[in-house]
Amino acid sequence: MVALIPWSVWIIFLPLLTGIFAFLFRGRGAQLGIVTAVGLLPPLIGLTWQVLSCGPQHYSVGGWGAPLGIDLYADGLSIIMLVMTALVGIGTTFYATGYYSPTGETKEKNHQQDPALFWSLWLLLWAALNCLFLSADVFNLYVALEFLGLSAVALVALAGGPSAVAAAMRYLLVSLLGSLSYLLGVALLYFAHGTLSLGLLAESVTSSPASFAATTLMTAGLVMKTALFPLHFWLPPAHANAPAPVSAVLSALVVKASFYLLLRLWFQVFTNTVTPSVALLLGILGVAAIFWGSVQALMAQRLKLLVAYSTVAQLGYIFLVFPLAQGKGTGFSAWCGGLYFILSHACAKAAAFLAAGTVLYGFGHDRIDELAGITQRLPVTMFAFGVAGVSLIGLPPSGGFIGKWLLLNAALAGGQWWWAIVIIIGGLLAAAYVFRFFSRAFSYVEQVPICRDVPWSMELTALALGLSAMALGIIATQPLAVMQIGAPLAGPVLTGGLP
Amino acid sequence: MNISLLYSLVGLALFSLGLYGLIAYGHLLRKILAVNVMGSGAFLILVALARGWRQTSPDPVPHAMGLTGLVVAVSATALALALACRVQETTGSTQLTEDGSD
Amino acid sequence: MRLFSAKLIIIVLLVALAGLIAWAILSLPFNGPSLRAQVFANIGHSGVSNPVTAVLLNFRGYDTLLEIVVLFLAVLGAWSLGMVQLPGPPYPAGLFLSALLRILLPAMVLTAGYLLWAGAHAPGGAFQAGAVLGGAGILLLLTEVRFASAIVSWPLRTLLSAGVLVFTGVALGSMFLGGRLLEYPRHWAGILILVIETAATLSIGVILTVLFIGGRPSEADRTLSVKSTGKRKDK
Numbered sequence A: 001m002v003a004l005i006p007w008s009v010w011i012i013f014l015p016l017l018t019g020i021f022a023f024l025f026r027g028r029g030a031q032l033g034i035v036t037a038v039g040l041l042p043p044l045i046g047l048t049w050q051v052l053s054c055g056p057q058h059y060s061v062g063g064w065g066a067p068l069g070i071d072l073y074a075d076g077l078s079i080i081m082l083v084m085t086a087l088v089g090i091g092t093t094f095y096a097t098g099y100y101s102p103t104g105e106t107k108e109k110n111h112q113q114d115p116a117l118f119w120s121l122w123l124l125l126w127a128a129l130n131c132l133f134l135s136a137d138v139f140n141l142y143v144a145l146e147f148l149g150l151s152a153v154a155l156v157a158l159a160g161g162p163s164a165v166a167a168a169m170r171y172l173l174v175s176l177l178g179s180l181s182y183l184l185g186v187a188l189l190y191f192a193h194g195t196l197s198l199g200l201l202a203e204s205v206t207s208s209p210a211s212f213a214a215t216t217l218m219t220a221g222l223v224m225k226t227a228l229f230p231l232h233f234w235l236p237p238a239h240a241n242a243p244a245p246v247s248a249v250l251s252a253l254v255v256k257a258s259f260y261l262l263l264r265l266w267f268q269v270f271t272n273t274v275t276p277s278v279a280l281l282l283g284i285l286g287v288a289a290i291f292w293g294s295v296q297a298l299m300a301q302r303l304k305l306l307v308a309y310s311t312v313a314q315l316g317y318i319f320l321v322f323p324l325a326q327g328k329g330t331g332f333s334a335w336c337g338g339l340y341f342i343l344s345h346a347c348a349k350a351a352a353f354l355a356a357g358t359v360l361y362g363f364g365h366d367r368i369d370e371l372a373g374i375t376q377r378l379p380v381t382m383f384a385f386g387v388a389g390v391s392l393i394g395l396p397p398s399g400g401f402i403g404k405w406l407l408l409n410a411a412l413a414g415g416q417w418w419w420a421i422v423i424i425i426g427g428l429l430a431a432a433y434v435f436r437f438f439s440r441a442f443s444y445v446e447q448v449p450i451c452r453d454v455p456w457s458m459e460l461t462a463l464a465l466g467l468s469a470m471a472l473g474i475i476a477t478q479p480l481a482v483m484q485i486g487a488p489l490a491g492p493v494l495t496g497g498l499p
Numbered sequence B: 001m002n003i004s005l006l007y008s009l010v011g012l013a014l015f016s017l018g019l020y021g022l023i024a025y026g027h028l029l030r031k032i033l034a035v036n037v038m039g040s041g042a043f044l045i046l047v048a049l050a051r052g053w054r055q056t057s058p059d060p061v062p063h064a065m066g067l068t069g070l071v072v073a074v075s076a077t078a079l080a081l082a083l084a085c086r087v088q089e090t091t092g093s094t095q096l097t098e099d100g101s102d
Numbered sequence C: 001m002r003l004f005s006a007k008l009i010i011i012v013l014l015v016a017l018a019g020l021i022a023w024a025i026l027s028l029p030f031n032g033p034s035l036r037a038q039v040f041a042n043i044g045h046s047g048v049s050n051p052v053t054a055v056l057l058n059f060r061g062y063d064t065l066l067e068i069v070v071l072f073l074a075v076l077g078a079w080s081l082g083m084v085q086l087p088g089p090p091y092p093a094g095l096f097l098s099a100l101l102r103i104l105l106p107a108m109v110l111t112a113g114y115l116l117w118a119g120a121h122a123p124g125g126a127f128q129a130g131a132v133l134g135g136a137g138i139l140l141l142l143t144e145v146r147f148a149s150a151i152v153s154w155p156l157r158t159l160l161s162a163g164v165l166v167f168t169g170v171a172l173g174s175m176f177l178g179g180r181l182l183e184y185p186r187h188w189a190g191i192l193i194l195v196i197e198t199a200a201t202l203s204i205g206v207i208l209t210v211l212f213i214g215g216r217p218s219e220a221d222r223t224l225s226v227k228s229t230g231k232r233k234d235k
Helices: A007-024 A029-039 A041-054 A076-099 A115-134 A138-157 A162-193 A198-204 A209-226 A235-241 A244-272 A276-299 A303-319 A331-363 A379-393 A399-413 A417-441 A456-471 A477-484 B003-024 B028-050 B060-091 C002-026 C036-045 C051-059 C061-079 C095-118 C126-143 C145-149 C154-176 C186-213 C219-223
Strands: A057-061 A070-074
Touching (some): A007 A029, A007 A057, A007 A070, A007 A115, A007 C061, A029 A115, A041 A057, A041 A070, A076 A115, A076 A244, A115 A244, A138 A162, A138 A244, A138 B060, A138 C061, A162 A209, A162 A235, A162 B003, A162 B028, A162 B060, A198 A244, A235 A303, A244 A303, A244 A331, A276 A303, A303 A331, A303 A399, A331 A379, A331 A477, A379 A399, A379 A456, A399 A456, B003 B028, B003 C002, B060 C051, B060 C061, C051 C186, C061 C186, C095 C126, C095 C186, C126 C186
């Protein structure tokens, strides 16, 4: 009986309903947020159990079934993304209960953020993410992309102030451009193959002009939404100017959503149309992103901007999956490496942004040069940032280390050693920008800046997320087992007998 | 020339013109209009090709897709216009400045 | 000169992209595969006879549900920009305008009702009807402030979210009655679609009106009188 419960429906509709209720019943937002965070656990565990014991799950909305109706679909990849969303989501929810508590009014000038709107938008964004990770229909995915984009833009605008509003405007235009490009690709796919279902498209897409044009349009649109260099220009202002919990969600989850869709399309639908040279191009842009993002992070004057540029750099790594998966026998290793990287980056980046948000909250600014000695005031938060930094750099025993290790393995075993050099240099650059901030924060000064009281929920959630990025480095077997279910690539996780 | 083919190519032309406008012009109102021209192009392609080459009644699925897309475009345009007004109010400019981007 | 060459590069790239898509369109199969036959084969069970409505509200109803959520989100987005004063009328409605409104508004509401009803068997439906209602709402906003300022609190929030709530309620309700999500019980499909569309029409009309304001109407505006000769907030 338990096996028949449509858990995926609840994973989508619980945050959707609580999001609307948070709008209707102003002042109940925090309670509704906690209800969602706790209430999502049983359906998530149920769905994971179903997928682990019975393989990928299908659910036909309306009972029509593809191609006439819309199907929901969950495999290992979906589960990884849903669990990642839940981890960061639960953390962000508890952080926000402190951040938006009545005593902790935010310090934005001339504008008070509306907590009711934050809760409503955040829960709807959560619903949009869950929708996207569970959909198996390319047009439904377009609607989900717009759903996600609009809620993310609104959350950025919530911060108020000239820079946040301008960042939101730019973000919206980029987001619309990306979705329209994707939509035109969907139209071409439909007219060529007469179906919108991912599964049926996977069977029928051959290398025809229509599929080639659709691949180009959809890849371009999604790459833009994922902020791959040189289309990253909108990301740093949007992520750095948003309210703290929003920055964490945008960097940890929202950019991953469009990348997830790119993975689905490339490895399941467009297998016949993508060429190694296009994969190579994405890899090269990824390398450029790693270097450009790291250098900008090294030069950033503000802590949140540093963390935002770090996202630009880290997104570069996951694009290495495309060329690395072309290697002989190393495809699955690259696949797992990419997913592991996404998962641990989500936890680490959320922790880093929440910690940076706490610094901004406590001191009223985040100018790195004036943050000397803040560890004396916020030891827990700085420890959280440190743990997150370890994972961002990719040091053992963190989840970031496992991700990089798998990518390195794919590069070396697949005979593409040049990517390995990039991964190693990228790690050194990450160490440089993380330690640049640490050398300030951990220095001893006589006159420590004044810090106002920070709710404990803000300090502890950042720490919990940082520690989960660490834990991912220790419990690697279970996530790797989930990644295998329904994966488009097969093969050993590690090639060449390395531990 | 077949009529649905003609309309779909007109849709493509609109899409490309809109894309050009979005990249080339700085004024926010122009950018928002450009996105709408792009969207109209995409919807026109959907509706035009739905008619098929010589079918008596059109395929309703692309029509439904166009209608859904249209509502989404209306929502996004409304938000974009509200944002553009606020950008002008807070920065005094109708364009996005380049600072903070690169 | 440099700007010119940048524009030239953009144009060259765009022409290449357009050429690629044109090639794709021209190479589409003659009478290619489509879902047309499947839609017409199942339309008898959909509860409506207009094929587009059947796709929108039944076969792909989940898309439409999310679409109404997106519309609702636009309001949340506009409201997250902060409070705005209701745009007062530029000048008080004259005798002629008031008289015209008295005829026009009922006619618009009637038209919306007809479009909603017609959607089951002819082109029409919730969005078209909602757009007409929205037009009526904007007309009212431009002439009569009192209309909007009476409902800025929870009644307005209820109206804004009614479409999503009713749609979600029906979707989940059909699941509790033993079907799947959005699998309407056989003989109830027509009625349930009409219920959903009615709520959606109402919400879409209110949402479009509220979006016209461009921000969250300040509750202090309740005290505004009609005579306040529009100090519009835009500068």
